Amino acid sequence: MAAPGRDGELRRTFPAFPVVASGAPDDTRFARTWWGNAWVTALEEGALDPKRLARGRGYAEQGHVDAITVTPGLVLAYVRGSRPRPYRVQVRLRTLDDGDWARFLDAVADRPGHIAALLDGEMPQSLAECGVPLLPGPGDLAPRCSCPDRGHPCKHAAALCYQTARLLDADPFVLLLLRGRGERELLDALSRLSAARAARAAQEQEPEPLPGVRATDALAPQRQLPPLPAPLPVPAHPEQPPAYPAAPGGPDPFALDQLATDAAARAHALLSTGRDPVADLTLWQDAVRLAAARPGSGLTAATRALYSSLASAAGRTTAELARAVAAWRQGGPEGLAVLEEPWDPPAGRFDRARPLLLAADLPAFRPWRNRLTHPRGHVQLRLGRDGLWYPYESEPGHDDWWPRGTPDLDPVGALTGLGASPEG
Incomplete structure (x- = not known):
């Protein structure tokens, strides 16, 4: 829609x-x-x-x-x-x-x-x-x-x-x-209600006594320190972050929720695997990753505000970010690299692609670096460094390529559903 x-x-x-x-004859819904x-x-x-x-x-x-x-x-x-x-x-x-x-x-x-x-x-x-x-x-x-x-x-x-x-x-x-x-x-009312409930619960909860020793005892030179307790087990999954109330002139509560959720997921991965899954990303890659994690695109005011702030922080436009999000959802960091970085592939897979396309009754695609373009200029295949073919589409006569479909090891398979017929 x-x-x-x-x-x-x-x-x-x-x-x-x-x-x-x-629909099907028996589908009455x-x-x-x-x-x-x-x-x-x-x-x-x-x-x-x-x-x-x-x-x-x-x-x-x-x-x-x-x-x-x-x-x-x-x-x-x-x-x-x-x-x-x-x-x-x-x-x-x-x-x-x-x-x-x-x-x-x-x-x-x-x-x-x-x-x-x-x-x-x-x-x-x-x-x-x-x-x-x-x-x-x-x-x-x-x-x-x-x-x-x-x-x-x-x-x-x-x-x-x-x-x-x-x-x-x-x-x-x-x-x-x-x-x-x-x-x-509704969302503002829910944020206020959740915040009020959390504050009320915090007030009603009595603080637990903290175990410890006196400072003079802890610093005594002859004191034997007890062994450290065993580390807590890693939780099965990241916890749900709290609700953040909206405040005039304050940050967007839904952006805070997304950042907190992302931080919880990164912390869980660091605890369970010992590495941060996004530590090697650039600022631009991380902005694209955060935008791609938002369900849908452009459907709510919160999503539009998120795209605008992320694009501005990375020095890009919202249109560039939307195109990069489509590439990220197609193939993650490799999909984004395919969008933005042409490269010269070695002989082998790239050279075998054109005969495979011709054998599938497709016209002769025009090669340029790691890209094969339909002669009518509306469908394109890009070879990633991971060996996958990434399908792209553009309006005929316009150099406005957008990631479409699913990458595939087979160039013909990658074109499935894109309408790359001999006539088209």
């Missing part, structure tokens, strides 16, 4: 979805997540005419729903029907009151993993069972359409409801916005 536009914290506009390819399918179930169980639902689902799959705007309690879009002028469709859903939100925030704060799951685009099922009506039930969706059909819902409103399920699939914060709270407001 393309990144949504933001007219404000409480208003998000999503571009129209593309046409949906037909429209959404792919359990919460998206719960939305579809509420629509279908509250509908009065199955035929209108079927027409609406067909409209959704055929791309008849234009850009969708979501605000608290309302989903709005224009849907193209049989007439030239599209219909204005809206679907209303009751927002939650302050008591509901307090119970929801308590349920999320009880388990820190819930916050991470929401940021990763997942809705834990336990949140839907915390006593707060997050998901609609039959009859909770209130559609209205400017068409003359008075069905409940008409096919245009049904199409918008089906497409809304796809929005929920991609980002559960859309459901929370529909229920009345924006992403930033």
